[in-house]
Amino acid sequence: MDTMTQAPLPAQAHAQAQSSTLTGGPGRPRLRLATVWLAGCSGCHMSFLDLDEFLFELADAVEIVYSPVASDTKIYPERVDVCLVEGAVANVDNLELALSLRQRTALVISFGDCAISANVPGLRNLFSSPGRDSARTVLERGYLELADATGQLPHAPGIVPELLPRVLPLHEVIPVDLYLPGCPPSAERIRAAIAPLLVGERPRMEGPEMLRFG
Amino acid sequence: MSVITLQVDGHDVAVPAGSTLLQAIQAAGLSVPTLCHLDGLDPVAACRLCLVEVEGSQRLLPACASEATEGQVIHTDTAQLQGYRRMAVELFFAEGNHVCAFCVANGDCELQDVAVAVGMDHSRFPYQDPQRSVDASHPRFSLDHNRCILCTRCVRVCDQIEGAHVWDVAERGSDCRIVAGLDQPWGEVDACTSCGKCVDVCPTGALFAKENTTAEKHPHPERAHQLRRAREQQQWIR
Amino acid sequence: MVALPPRERSQLRCCGASGCRSAGAGPLLAALRAAAAAGVAGEPSAIAALTTAEPGSGLEVRSVGCLRLCGQGPLVAWDGPEGTRLFGGLPPEGAAALVAQARGLAPIPLQAEPALAGHRLDLEQPFFRLQRPLVLEGCGIVDPERIEEAIAHGGYAQLRRVLQELSPEQVREQVRRSGLRGRGGGGYPTGLKWDTVALQPPGRRYVVCNADEGDPGAFMDRSVLEGDPHRLLEGMAIAAYAVGADHGYVYVRAEYPLAIERLRLALQQARHQGLLGQGIAGSSFNLELEVRVGAGAYVCGEETALLHSIQGQRGTPRSRPPYPAQAGLWGAPTLINNVETLAAVPVILRQGGDWYAAIGSDKSRGTKVFSLSGAIRHTGLVEVPMGTSLRTVVEIMGGGDPDGGAVKAVQTGGPSGGCIPAALLDTPVDFESLLALGSMMGSGGMVVIGQGTAMPEVARHFMAFSVNESCGKCVPCRAGTVQLLALLDRCVERRATAADLEALEALCAMVKATSLCGLGQAAPNPVLSTLRHFRQEYGAVPGAGP
Numbered sequence: 001m002d003t004m005t006q007a008p009l010p011a012q013a014h015a016q017a018q019s020s021t022l023t024g025g026p027g028r029p030r031l032r033l034a035t036v037w038l039a040g041c042s043g044c045h046m047s048f049l050d051l052d053e054f055l056f057e058l059a060d061a062v063e064i065v066y067s068p069v070a071s072d073t074k075i076y077p078e079r080v081d082v083c084l085v086e087g088a089v090a091n092v093d094n095l096e097l098a099l100s101l102r103q104r105t106a107l108v109i110s111f112g113d114c115a116i117s118a119n120v121p122g123l124r125n126l127f128s129s130p131g132r133d134s135a136r137t138v139l140e141r142g143y144l145e146l147a148d149a150t151g152q153l154p155h156a157p158g159i160v161p162e163l164l165p166r167v168l169p170l171h172e173v174i175p176v177d178l179y180l181p182g183c184p185p186s187a188e189r190i191r192a193a194i195a196p197l198l199v200g201e202r203p204r205m206e207g208p209e210m211l212r213f214g
Numbered sequence: 215m216s217v218i219t220l221q222v223d224g225h226d227v228a229v230p231a232g233s234t235l236l237q238a239i240q241a242a243g244l245s246v247p248t249l250c251h252l253d254g255l256d257p258v259a260a261c262r263l264c265l266v267e268v269e270g271s272q273r274l275l276p277a278c279a280s281e282a283t284e285g286q287v288i289h290t291d292t293a294q295l296q297g298y299r300r301m302a303v304e305l306f307f308a309e310g311n312h313v314c315a316f317c318v319a320n321g322d323c324e325l326q327d328v329a330v331a332v333g334m335d336h337s338r339f340p341y342q343d344p345q346r347s348v349d350a351s352h353p354r355f356s357l358d359h360n361r362c363i364l365c366t367r368c369v370r371v372c373d374q375i376e377g378a379h380v381w382d383v384a385e386r387g388s389d390c391r392i393v394a395g396l397d398q399p400w401g402e403v404d405a406c407t408s409c410g411k412c413v414d415v416c417p418t419g420a421l422f423a424k425e426n427t428t429a430e431k432h433p434h435p436e437r438a439h440q441l442r443r444a445r446e447q448q449q450w451i452r
Numbered sequence: 453m454v455a456l457p458p459r460e461r462s463q464l465r466c467c468g469a470s471g472c473r474s475a476g477a478g479p480l481l482a483a484l485r486a487a488a489a490a491g492v493a494g495e496p497s498a499i500a501a502l503t504t505a506e507p508g509s510g511l512e513v514r515s516v517g518c519l520r521l522c523g524q525g526p527l528v529a530w531d532g533p534e535g536t537r538l539f540g541g542l543p544p545e546g547a548a549a550l551v552a553q554a555r556g557l558a559p560i561p562l563q564a565e566p567a568l569a570g571h572r573l574d575l576e577q578p579f580f581r582l583q584r585p586l587v588l589e590g591c592g593i594v595d596p597e598r599i600e601e602a603i604a605h606g607g608y609a610q611l612r613r614v615l616q617e618l619s620p621e622q623v624r625e626q627v628r629r630s631g632l633r634g635r636g637g638g639g640y641p642t643g644l645k646w647d648t649v650a651l652q653p654p655g656r657r658y659v660v661c662n663a664d665e666g667d668p669g670a671f672m673d674r675s676v677l678e679g680d681p682h683r684l685l686e687g688m689a690i691a692a693y694a695v696g697a698d699h700g701y702v703y704v705r706a707e708y709p710l711a712i713e714r715l716r717l718a719l720q721q722a723r724h725q726g727l728l729g730q731g732i733a734g735s736s737f738n739l740e741l742e743v744r745v746g747a748g749a750y751v752c753g754e755e756t757a758l759l760h761s762i763q764g765q766r767g768t769p770r771s772r773p774p775y776p777a778q779a780g781l782w783g784a785p786t787l788i789n790n791v792e793t794l795a796a797v798p799v800i801l802r803q804g805g806d807w808y809a810a811i812g813s814d815k816s817r818g819t820k821v822f823s824l825s826g827a828i829r830h831t832g833l834v835e836v837p838m839g840t841s842l843r844t845v846v847e848i849m850g851g852g853d854p855d856g857g858a859v860k861a862v863q864t865g866g867p868s869g870g871c872i873p874a875a876l877l878d879t880p881v882d883f884e885s886l887l888a889l890g891s892m893m894g895s896g897g898m899v900v901i902g903q904g905t906a907m908p909e910v911a912r913h914f915m916a917f918s919v920n921e922s923c924g925k926c927v928p929c930r931a932g933t934v935q936l937l938a939l940l941d942r943c944v945e946r947r948a949t950a951a952d953l954e955a956l957e958a959l960c961a962m963v964k965a966t967s968l969c970g971l972g973q974a975a976p977n978p979v980l981s982t983l984r985h986f987r988q989e990y991g992a993v994p995g996a997g998p
């Protein structure tokens with residue numbers, strides 16, 4: 001469990017440490033932004049793309065250093081300022097990426113309900129019994145019980161990531177700095193959360209416009 | 215009618231003797247979050263969201279079930295209360311299986327509302343993932359235990375207003391659940407009049423009409439109060 | 453009382469309470485009775501000729517209530533011309549030798565009798581000597597199944613006197629003066645509670661005895677119910693008279709079958725004697741008492757849940773006020789007191805409130821019964837003046853750790869109480885002192901914890917109890933205790949982070965402040981008190997988790 005007190009907003013240490021030659025605007029370094037897609041439907045990223053013309057402003061103000069929708073980079077880079085993490089932590093790849101992005105990111109945002117509560121991917125947690133975790137239950141159901149005689153459990157170490165016994169919200173795996181709920185969060189809500197970060201302020205996550213789940 | 219005067223968050227307020235602290239808070243134009251409370255039903259003080267501080271008392275009092283007394287000075291929104299309320303709401307989320315994304319009540323859910331009201335952006339308590347069932351045996355309605363917060367509004371409205379007492383609570387502690395009849399499938403309980411009051415007052419998506427799918431439930435919790443007022447004060451018009 | 457003054461004719465008192473029964477008191481009592489009934493037939497004729505005792509009737513073998521030193525059971529007391537001698541753990545085979553000694557017919561002196569060697573218990577040891585039996589004054593002396601014995605020992609004398617000589621207000625005056633406070637754990641002034649009920653507007657009133665003793669390690673009330681039920685009934689009848697009730701209930705947990713059996717028998721006998729029912733003892737006072745048996749829910753020891761249970765409803769607490777004294781059973785003013793509280797009433801009336809108030813400490817008057825168990829040499833029941841130090845009770849009377857090690861802590865108050873470290877054993881046992889240490893008096897269970905026990909495990913044990921016993925009505929107790937238990941798992945498994953400990957304390961504070969009833973409000977106490985006094989054992993693991 002994370003702490004009962006509110007985490008302070010980390011400074012944009014990484015961006016400020018960089019040369020200002022990278023910045024778009026005068027005096028202010030361009031924010032190094034990443035977006036990550038763990039166990040989720042990508043709906044949060046679709047909603048992000050719904051930012052429409054704000055995307056142009058964003059493109060001027062930030063440098064997208066890692067993203068499934070706006071970057072080809074395969075390795076999560078160092079010195080990231082802000083990372084939007086969509087999705088729950090369901091398998092070992094998710095876990096590995098979550099741990100490494102935390103190491104390399106100043107401000108981690110749980111982006112959407114799956115990252116915050118495990119949400120729909122977390123539904124498999126309900127299918128566990130003593131001695132049989134939910135990963136085994138759903139795999140056996142999908143690959144053995146419902147298969148024809150040739151059914152077999154997927155097993156390809158290093159290629160197909162193993163499922164974790166339980167699907168976890170991101171904050172149960174790494175400390176999270178900001179929570180942006182919604183399934184998906186609307187483009188307006190995403191913009192209202194990101195815009196203050198661009199000027200080094202913490203967004204006010206209050207009221208139904210910013211906080212409502214679902 | 216005698217009148218009680220008291221102070222709520224610095225506002226002086228006068229209410230009829232016998233009023234609850236909740237009524238006094240409302241009379242002052244303020245509010246506290248509630249879940250189990252519903253106008254028209256007897257209070258049970260179970261959700262603990264409406265607890266308030268009273269000067270001169272160590273104990274927190276549930277506003278819904280405490281009578282206002284002369285000269286009381288109460289505080290409804292201190293940092294301490296805010297902290298406790300948020301934890302209570304997190305406990306509600308963590309003990310059930312609340313997946314707003316595809317819930318019938320999404321957008322019209324009191325649990326969602328109080329989560330916003332207390333500023334809950336995530337649950338610091340691990341989800342318990344309890345294994346609960348759905349009772350779809352009734353021809354018109356369903357009960358999804360995953361979304362039940364045990365507020366017992368359904369129990370009370372059926373007992374106190376409809377007079378059928380179809381619902382009650384079984385088991386103890388975290389195993390508690392709402393049961394129909396003698397722990398029968400709802401559809402087999404003869405006492406049920408299918409009036410739908412329980413569905414109207416349910417604060418979440420636990421009780422719902424079968425024709426409703428995601429975000430289509432629009433409950434009518436105000437009906438409990440309307441019916442009670444009609445019966446007791448012969449006021450039939452809203 | 454265990455030791456009796458010397459008496460001409462010997463008698464044997466065999467403990468017939470649950471603890472000794474489970475240690476084999478049943479077969480022992482049968483063997484003692486058989487040996488006594490066998491007369492002197494098997495004895496050498498020369499010795500038989502010397503005795504003046506009438507064969508078969510010279511020795512009375514009686515079944516009595518708790519003889520206190522439960523851990524050494526089954527216990528038998530032999531009262532004779534030289535006073536009382538106590539024997540513990542005697543097998544049925546030793547019965548004949550004890551009977552022979554008690555009759556004075558044994559061919560060898562007591563000290564040389566091999567069948568009794570090692571079974572003799574020292575009545576001069578502090579465990580017995582420092583006791584001050586008031587509530588338990590008849591327990592261990594009278595046969596709880598015979599009202600004649602209770603009456604012969606002074607039972608119902610105060611009820612008769614009160615009905616003839618005192619007004620209800622005069623009775624309450626004595627209880628007020630006694631300073632008696634509720635022995636169920638809360639310590640609410642009994643006289644004030646009685647006044648509150650008595651002074652309600654005219655109408656029906658009820659009196660209820662809370663005998664739902666459920667704290668782990670607590671068996672004080674059981675001993676009163678099993679050992680001297682008439683004392684409780686007398687106390688209840690006096691209470692009913694004092695507050696104007698004509699109907700009452702004794703709510704006993706189902707796990708006390710012997711207590712229920714004896715209580716029912718006692719009620720029947722009291723009715724036959726005209727001490728309950730209509731026109732009690734020739735007065736115009738009427739009182740019907742009934743036994744109600746619980747169904748296994750700990751929370752029914754909480755007064756409002758108990759009242760719901762008596763009414764046939766689900767045993768869940770409700771918000772107070774109104775207090776039961778204002779609106780209890782079926783809405784009527786209801787006096788609800790614990791067994792020990794009510795059992796203290798006859799002696800208060802007999803000796804006077806001022807006499808009682810002179811015993812004990814400033815704010816906690818009279819005596820308190822404690823049940824000692826856990827890592828302690830002398831497991832059993834003690835009644836001592838309030839204000840006696842924990843050290844006296846645990847180390848001097850209880851004999852400390854059985855293996856000779858140091859006591860680590862004392863747990864008082866069960867799942868609602870806390871652990872008091874050995875360093876604070878000089879604390880006087882009274883309501884305020886224990887609260888100040890983050891524990892509470894509770895009903896009187898004292899579980900001694902030895903050096904080998906880890907305190908987070910103790911806290912987890914009690915939290916698991918609270919999780920199981922939560923009624924589920926309010927969310928802090930229903931769901932909060934579950935989360936606390938999960939956090940304690942991490943502490944016990946030594947993988948708790950600093951953040952976990954912070955969360956543990958924050959949630960403890962929340963559950964304590966916001967739960968609906970005493971069960972939830974007190975559930976964090978074992979955690980908070982062990983965190984306070986044994987924090988190093990919770991030591992956060994750097995880098996563990998989340």
